[in-house]
Amino acid sequence: MPSKLIEKTMRVNRLPHIWCPGCGHGILMRDVAQAIENCGLDPDKVVIVSGIGCSSRAAGYMNYNTLHTTHGRAIAFATGVKLANPELTVIVITGDGDATAIGGNHLIHACRRNIDLTVVVFNNNIYGMTGGQYSPTTPHGEKGTTAPYGNIDYNFDIPKLAESAGATYTARGTAFHVPQMIKLIENGIKHHGFSLIEGLSVCPTYYGRKNKKGSAVDMYNWQKENCIDAAKAQKMSAEELEGKILTGEMSRCEKPEYTDMYMEIIRKCGGDK
Amino acid sequence: MENKKLVINPAWCKGCGICAAFCPKEVLAIVHEKVQLINEADCIKCGLCELRCPDYAIYIEKEGE
Amino acid sequence: MATRFHLLQGNEACVEGAIAAGMKFYAGYPITPSTEIAERSAVRLPQVGGKFIQMEDEIAGIAAALGASVAGLKAMTATSGPGFSLKQENIGYASIAEIPIVIVDVQRAGPSTGLPTSPSQGDYMQSKWGTHGDHPVIVISPSSVQECYNLTVRCFNMAERFRVPVIFLMDEIVGHLREGCELIPPEELEINNRIEGNITGMTYAVSEGNYVPEFAAFGEGERYNVTGLFHDDTGFPTNDNTITRNQERRLMDKIRMRRDRIMQWEEKDCEDADVIIVCYGGTARSVMGAMEEASKMDFLKIGMFRPITVWPFPEKALEKLSKKCKHILVAEHNNGQMLLEVQRVVKDNCPVSFIGKIDGTTLTPDDILTKITEVY
Numbered sequence: 001m002p003s004k005l006i007e008k009t010m011r012v013n014r015l016p017h018i019w020c021p022g023c024g025h026g027i028l029m030r031d032v033a034q035a036i037e038n039c040g041l042d043p044d045k046v047v048i049v050s051g052i053g054c055s056s057r058a059a060g061y062m063n064y065n066t067l068h069t070t071h072g073r074a075i076a077f078a079t080g081v082k083l084a085n086p087e088l089t090v091i092v093i094t095g096d097g098d099a100t101a102i103g104g105n106h107l108i109h110a111c112r113r114n115i116d117l118t119v120v121v122f123n124n125n126i127y128g129m130t131g132g133q134y135s136p137t138t139p140h141g142e143k144g145t146t147a148p149y150g151n152i153d154y155n156f157d158i159p160k161l162a163e164s165a166g167a168t169y170t171a172r173g174t175a176f177h178v179p180q181m182i183k184l185i186e187n188g189i190k191h192h193g194f195s196l197i198e199g200l201s202v203c204p205t206y207y208g209r210k211n212k213k214g215s216a217v218d219m220y221n222w223q224k225e226n227c228i229d230a231a232k233a234q235k236m237s238a239e240e241l242e243g244k245i246l247t248g249e250m251s252r253c254e255k256p257e258y259t260d261m262y263m264e265i266i267r268k269c270g271g272d273k
Numbered sequence: 274m275e276n277k278k279l280v281i282n283p284a285w286c287k288g289c290g291i292c293a294a295f296c297p298k299e300v301l302a303i304v305h306e307k308v309q310l311i312n313e314a315d316c317i318k319c320g321l322c323e324l325r326c327p328d329y330a331i332y333i334e335k336e337g338e
Numbered sequence: 339m340a341t342r343f344h345l346l347q348g349n350e351a352c353v354e355g356a357i358a359a360g361m362k363f364y365a366g367y368p369i370t371p372s373t374e375i376a377e378r379s380a381v382r383l384p385q386v387g388g389k390f391i392q393m394e395d396e397i398a399g400i401a402a403a404l405g406a407s408v409a410g411l412k413a414m415t416a417t418s419g420p421g422f423s424l425k426q427e428n429i430g431y432a433s434i435a436e437i438p439i440v441i442v443d444v445q446r447a448g449p450s451t452g453l454p455t456s457p458s459q460g461d462y463m464q465s466k467w468g469t470h471g472d473h474p475v476i477v478i479s480p481s482s483v484q485e486c487y488n489l490t491v492r493c494f495n496m497a498e499r500f501r502v503p504v505i506f507l508m509d510e511i512v513g514h515l516r517e518g519c520e521l522i523p524p525e526e527l528e529i530n531n532r533i534e535g536n537i538t539g540m541t542y543a544v545s546e547g548n549y550v551p552e553f554a555a556f557g558e559g560e561r562y563n564v565t566g567l568f569h570d571d572t573g574f575p576t577n578d579n580t581i582t583r584n585q586e587r588r589l590m591d592k593i594r595m596r597r598d599r600i601m602q603w604e605e606k607d608c609e610d611a612d613v614i615i616v617c618y619g620g621t622a623r624s625v626m627g628a629m630e631e632a633s634k635m636d637f638l639k640i641g642m643f644r645p646i647t648v649w650p651f652p653e654k655a656l657e658k659l660s661k662k663c664k665h666i667l668v669a670e671h672n673n674g675q676m677l678l679e680v681q682r683v684v685k686d687n688c689p690v691s692f693i694g695k696i697d698g699t700t701l702t703p704d705d706i707l708t709k710i711t712e713v714y
Contacts, residue, residue: 080401083406
């Protein structure tokens with residue numbers, strides 16, 4: 001028997017999931033489910049859209065309307081779902097490669113439109129499903145199977161990327177800091193406009209092993225020690241913040257939302273009659 | 274606290290050890306690749322293990338629910 | 339009251355046909371020579387309560403249209419050669435996930451950027467084999483502005499009824515051709531909708547003798563899973579070979595078992611023709627010109643066999659004709675693509691010749707008549 005939350009929000013007969021021991025994705029998926037619950041949404045009106053990769057297998061486990069699409073295209077599919085029926089709450093679960101490499105164009109343009117989607121990026125800094133190749137968020141200098149001598153690419157800061165592209169809510173949380181992550185997703189869902197929440201995951205199998213990060217527990221300890229809440233960071237010195245990753249709400253503003261503006265066009269054209 | 278119970282589902286446990294490592298009271302351990310409650314008396318049913326279990330294999334059940 | 343008769347471009351007539359069929363969603367990306375389809379959709383859709391969105395690229399265009407279809411709206415996207423190549427992956431997704439969609443390809447000369455404003459039929463094989471894996475597909479090709487209207491309705495009917503991607507294979511000739519077009523109101527047309535039902539967890543199950551599962555739009559309370567992975571009747575991924583084999587067979591049978599109902603073609607003066615010209619789309623206009631010329635000369639009897647449903651190919655009808663005529667000439671604006679289908683069907687029943695053009699100009703009636711005198 002699973003917990004009440006899992007029983008209500010997951011397709012229990014599909015569990016246990018395929019993710020490796022210690023993978024942060026299971027924690028982040030539970031966070032998304034808890035956030036949906038906290039928002040008090042009718043599960044029949046919630047749509048989860050995902051792409052391809054480890055992260056995107058989440059859709060199959062979650063007990064909502066779920067659309068597991070093609071690699072990189074989740075946000076484009078989600079845009080169609082949301083514009084077709086703005087009454088639906090549309091949440092995209094995607095990965096660092098899915099969202100910012102093959103799907104990078106869809107990400108920035110959805111940000112630009114300020115369409116009311118909530119995008120949760122499960123960022124494990126690597127392509128896990130294909131066996132550990134470097135991704136746009138693999139830190140500079142780190143290794144992947146396709147960066148055997150160290151990654152010479154510079155990595156994306158996903159919330160910053162989204163903010164500069166026009167997202168009206170951006171945030172970063174971690175798999176370790178669960179209550180904060182749940183709250184960030186919850187706020188993203190409640191925000192009327194495009195929200196992006198990066199969830200720093202943990203990939204002990206590929207990223208961890210390739211880069212000698214120790215066990216899964218060691219990697220969560222790393223998150224515990226190196227991820228600092230942005231509010232707390234304001235009281236810290238530059239030296240103290242050296243090499244740290246800031247978490248929490250990164251940006252927020254209000255701007256007319258895309259489907260609202262389109263409904264206004266329909267009204268002007270008399271198409272609502 | 275009396276109306277709460279720690280439940281373990283060994284079938285779903287993958288033995289990653291996160292729950293045991295971050296348990297504030299150190300009441301959990303991985304035995305033969307599965308989590309076990311080794312010191313029930315000290316468990317404060319805080320539920321941190323539930324929040325951080327990637328596999329939903331451990332959780333706090335409230336009685337009457 | 340608006341008049342029923344309008345002077346329209348093929349591209350514009352396509353949009354009017356789509357609206358008559360119940361299109362409520364369009365997503366696409368500008369590309370010559372199909373852009374007028376996006377432009378008119380942008381004007382017309384909000385007037386009928388529908389939605390138009392210009393996406394960031396071709397892939398997003400089909401993806402958003404598929405998302406809207408899952409949410410219950412009749413959806414379309416339009417493109418041309420290079421964009422059609424980009425959309426291929428998601429055409430396969432529509433096939434396996436069984437999402438109704440109409441994809442218009444107004445062909446232009448290629449490969450690559452090629453000749454953006456010039457006629458071509460270079461996508462004939464791509465329209466069938468462009469996406470990876472074996473998959474069902476229906477491809478319909480119009481030869482006039484009126485057909486752009488009527489056949490777009492048919493594309494939607496097929497897409498919705500069979501839950502397949504239907505490709506409307508136009509070309510620059512019909513796309514930019516202007517002629518009179520009767521905008522037949524929806525109440526005078528046959529309009530098919532997807533068969534909605536309570537799927538209760540058996541998302542892809544079909545009853546005995548049926549091939550198309552019932553559909554429920556997202557948000558209506560069914561909460562099912564859609565995936566591009568092979569899946570069982572419940573919609574969840576499986577590697578079970580028996581299940582995947584059965585699913586693949588059903589996907590193909592949806593079209594195979596109903597192909598007699600799906601296939602359409604035109605036979606013109608074929609009864610006692612010596613030479614039958616096989617052609618489709620805009621090329622048929624040149625062929626009809628050639629036939630008119632030939633009719634002035636009483637020694638040459640020419641017929642035309644024009645597949646309207648170009649996939650599945652109307653093979654039985656052509657096979658029958660090939661046993662009666664003396665020669666078959668295939669005319670296409672490419673290097674010989676439908677030619678391969680014709681050769682496969684005709685075998686040794688009669689000689690098969692080919693005339694094609696790939697330089698961006700159109701085949702003229704003279705080109706065709708000259709070819710006939712050469713080969714026959």
